[in-house]
Amino acid sequence: MKTEIIDILQKYPAGAKENLIPILQDIQGNEGFLSKGSVIEVGNYLSMPTSKIFGVATFYNQFRFSPLGKFHIQVCRGTACHVLGSLTVLETIEKYVGVKAGSTSRDGIFSIEEVACMGACGLAPVISVNGNFHAKVNSESIKEILDSYRKQAEL
Amino acid sequence: MSFLIEINNKQVEARKGETILDVLKRNGIKVPTLCHLKDMFPTGSCRMCVVENLKTNRLVTSCSTPVEEGMKILTHSARVVESRKTIVELLLSNHPDDCLYCVRNKNCELQNLSEELHVRERRIRGVKNNNHIDRSSVSIVRDPDKCILCGRCVRVCEEVMGVSCIDFINRGSKTVIGTTFNQGLNTSSCVNCGQCIMVCPTGALSEKSHFPELLSMLSNPEKTVVVQYAPAISVSLAEELKLEPGKDINGIMNAALRKIGFKYVFDTTFTADLTIMEEASELVERVKTGGVLPMITSCCPGWIKFAEEFYPEMIPNLSSCKSPQQMMGAVIKTYWSGKTGVKPENIYSVSVMPCTAKKFEAQREEMTNKGITDVDAVLTTRELGQLIRMFGIDMNNLAPETTDSPLGYRSSAGKLFAASGGVMEAAIRTAYHFITGDELIKFKIEALRGFKGCKEAEVDIDGLKVKVAVVNGLANARILLDSIKRGEKTFHFIEIMACPGGCLNGGGQHIGASEEDVKQRMKTIYDIDDKETIKVSHKNPEIIQIYEEFLEKPLGHKSHELLHTHYYKRDVIH
Ligand code: SF4
Ligand code: SF4
Ligand code: FES
Numbered sequence: 001m002k003t004e005i006i007d008i009l010q011k012y013p014a015g016a017k018e019n020l021i022p023i024l025q026d027i028q029g030n031e032g033f034l035s036k037g038s039v040i041e042v043g044n045y046l047s048m049p050t051s052k053i054f055g056v057a058t059f060y061n062q063f064r065f066s067p068l069g070k071f072h073i074q075v076c077r078g079t080a081c082h083v084l085g086s087l088t089v090l091e092t093i094e095k096y097v098g099v100k101a102g103s104t105s106r107d108g109i110f111s112i113e114e115v116a117c118m119g120a121c122g123l124a125p126v127i128s129v130n131g132n133f134h135a136k137v138n139s140e141s142i143k144e145i146l147d148s149y150r151k152q153a154e155l
Numbered sequence: 156m157s158f159l160i161e162i163n164n165k166q167v168e169a170r171k172g173e174t175i176l177d178v179l180k181r182n183g184i185k186v187p188t189l190c191h192l193k194d195m196f197p198t199g200s201c202r203m204c205v206v207e208n209l210k211t212n213r214l215v216t217s218c219s220t221p222v223e224e225g226m227k228i229l230t231h232s233a234r235v236v237e238s239r240k241t242i243v244e245l246l247l248s249n250h251p252d253d254c255l256y257c258v259r260n261k262n263c264e265l266q267n268l269s270e271e272l273h274v275r276e277r278r279i280r281g282v283k284n285n286n287h288i289d290r291s292s293v294s295i296v297r298d299p300d301k302c303i304l305c306g307r308c309v310r311v312c313e314e315v316m317g318v319s320c321i322d323f324i325n326r327g328s329k330t331v332i333g334t335t336f337n338q339g340l341n342t343s344s345c346v347n348c349g350q351c352i353m354v355c356p357t358g359a360l361s362e363k364s365h366f367p368e369l370l371s372m373l374s375n376p377e378k379t380v381v382v383q384y385a386p387a388i389s390v391s392l393a394e395e396l397k398l399e400p401g402k403d404i405n406g407i408m409n410a411a412l413r414k415i416g417f418k419y420v421f422d423t424t425f426t427a428d429l430t431i432m433e434e435a436s437e438l439v440e441r442v443k444t445g446g447v448l449p450m451i452t453s454c455c456p457g458w459i460k461f462a463e464e465f466y467p468e469m470i471p472n473l474s475s476c477k478s479p480q481q482m483m484g485a486v487i488k489t490y491w492s493g494k495t496g497v498k499p500e501n502i503y504s505v506s507v508m509p510c511t512a513k514k515f516e517a518q519r520e521e522m523t524n525k526g527i528t529d530v531d532a533v534l535t536t537r538e539l540g541q542l543i544r545m546f547g548i549d550m551n552n553l554a555p556e557t558t559d560s561p562l563g564y565r566s567s568a569g570k571l572f573a574a575s576g577g578v579m580e581a582a583i584r585t586a587y588h589f590i591t592g593d594e595l596i597k598f599k600i601e602a603l604r605g606f607k608g609c610k611e612a613e614v615d616i617d618g619l620k621v622k623v624a625v626v627n628g629l630a631n632a633r634i635l636l637d638s639i640k641r642g643e644k645t646f647h648f649i650e651i652m653a654c655p656g657g658c659l660n661g662g663g664q665h666i667g668a669s670e671e672d673v674k675q676r677m678k679t680i681y682d683i684d685d686k687e688t689i690k691v692s693h694k695n696p697e698i699i700q701i702y703e704e705f706l707e708k709p710l711g712h713k714s715h716e717l718l719h720t721h722y723y724k725r726d727v728i729h
Contacts, residue, residue, distance in 0.1 A: 036728075052319065
């Protein structure tokens with residue numbers, strides 16, 4: 001069962017704003033994303049305006065504000081991948097899925113995340129879908145890969 | 156401790172703890188600034204204020220660098236000017252460049268800098284911003300594409316207003332100023348004060364305008380378009396029209412309003428007097444019957460929304476009086492309509508306010524009577540200036556005119572509403588009369604005047620020591636209210652205005668007024684009070700008349716129906 005937000009918050013002293021980032025990480029670790037409701041609760045607990053919390057959270061790439069899709073696509077944007085065309089790959093994926101990196105498609109099937117180097121430079125450009133790596137992708141192969149995941153989702 | 160530093164090859168005195176900018180200002184040397192805000196901690200983020208320190212051979216930001224002994228500063232060396240110019244070129248690189256269509260055309264800091272630094276070509280081309288304009292608020296329009304991320308609005312909203320509904324969102328080139336979850340400003344805790352507009356260097360923030368509807372009403376023969384203006388307008392409109400700052404131009408303003416096509420011209424100061432009659436009666440009643448104290452004023456719609464959001468437990472403390480704007484709206488469409496025979500549904504009632512929150516107030520559900528809105532459109536001082544220019548009115552060639560009667564005559568006490576502390580002074584004058592039957596001997600309460608954020612005084616009314624406080628700037632209201640909640644302070648009566656210094660420095664006023672100009676507005680208000688003979692609201696002959704002919708008595712049945720209201724706890728995202 002999921003931990004309630006309040007259980008997470010109570011691990012930290014009320015009003016201690018310096019814990020903002022660990023709290024947000026904790027919540028995201030638990031719920032997969034930061035919902036509006038949880039941001040408001042954090043604000044109440046830390047006596048902090050939610051605009052500030054949202055400002056801090058959007059500063060870091062690690063936080064997301066919508067739940068992960070059934071298939072979570074991570075696109076490596078490290079140097080090696082960049083040189084070999086990961087930007088085109090990312091754009092192709094965004095077009096295919098219909099949303100920008102950091103978001104989840106309306107049907108909930110895909111979510112996209114940009115990540116810094118995944119440590120698989122030999123496979124560049126590389127993506128991972130729910131932890132499965134796909135090596136040396138290009139804008140053609142990517143469509144086939146995503147098509148097959150979509151079929152799985154529709155089964 | 157003071158020492159000498161060299162500025163532009165001249166020795167000048169500097170004190171330890173000062174910034175370079177402080178010293179420059181004292182010596183009349185102007186360097187441009189963008190992110191800097193007076194009396195606030197410098198962020199040093201825009202780099203516009205750079206100067207060259209020959210001692211270290213480096214460019215430093217003058218707003219955030221403390222002076223050091225032996226510094227040799229150049230404020231306008233080739234290197235300095237070149238870097239300032241580059242900063243402006245970078246700011247322009249993603250700017251929409253639609254100056255001709257912008258509300259801030261001819262009054263924009265970015266335009267001025269670009270002109271001063273002689274930017275004559277587009278050297279740096281960036282990807283244009285492409286964000287949504289947020290028109291969700293009834294008072295404030297946000298156009299993030301014109302934003303240069305100076306952060307001034309964020310700081311004012313947090314540090315002066317204690318609201319904090321906007322902040323920097325995202326990072327790097329994707330940074331924007333936005334609300335929690337990028338929702339519309341209307342669902343945020345924004346209190347519509349407009350102080351963010353007042354500090355914005357560009358057209359990224361502006362008031363919501365109702366020009367098309369107003370213009371069509373002015374030319375609609377079936378409508379009787381009437382106007383009222385707040386006590387602060389006559390002393391602050393001058394700057395908007397490039398006339399002498401702080402000058403009272405009441406007479407020619409009346410004439411200009413009629414030229415624009417307003418059929419009847421009323422003075423909201425009349426209903427400021429009416430507010431005093433009702434509010435002083437309410438205070439006396441609360442004190443006598445053991446009602447909820449401290450009573451807190453309710454004229455400022457920014458403060459009211461703030462209370463509904465952040466201090467709902469204090470709603471019973473709020474005076475039930477509507478604001479002067481809404482009282483005027485209500486009596487125009489009842490009392491005046493009855494007297495003149497103009498049907499309420501044919502009246503289009505406009506108000507000119509120094510304030511953007513008044514636009515919000517006018518559309519509150521409670522501000523209607525039997526389905527008819529008290530006030531139909533609200534213009535800021537800036538928008539009135541715009542109207543006057545649009546109608547080609549030459550203010551230097553107008554004979555002064557008076558207001559229409561009734562609803563046009565005022566006391567000088569009502570005029571004090573324009574300044575922080577003014578409602579309090581006016582209320583005390585009348586409350587004293589209600590309690591003792593006499594008049595105060597000394598009207599002036601010096602301790603309640605001026606720009607200080609929180610002012611306190613004790614007034615002796617017939618042996619009763621009445622403790623009062625006056626607050627301006629909602630961040631100061633938080634401090635005072637929290638100390639009351641903790642039981643550290645007690646008062647009978649508190650005046651709270653959202654804007655620093657009160658309405659004369661409201662969010663609808665001329666942008667770019669200097670501190671001196673704003674002080675002059677306040678001085679003019681107090682001069683009017685010194686000069687004039689009717690200094691108390693209860694002696695205003697039209698006030699006596701409206702009670703005789705229509706309202707009967709303060710807090711009477713009609714007053715309750717038309718002049719009083721309720722407030723509600725508001726659920727917004729804090
Ligand atoms: S209008 Fe006032 S409360 Fe609203 S964003 Fe601007 S400064 Fe903040
Ligand atoms: S909206 Fe205006 S005041 Fe706010 S950061 Fe942008 S340019 Fe500065
Ligand atoms: S004004 Fe000094 S850095 Fe912005």
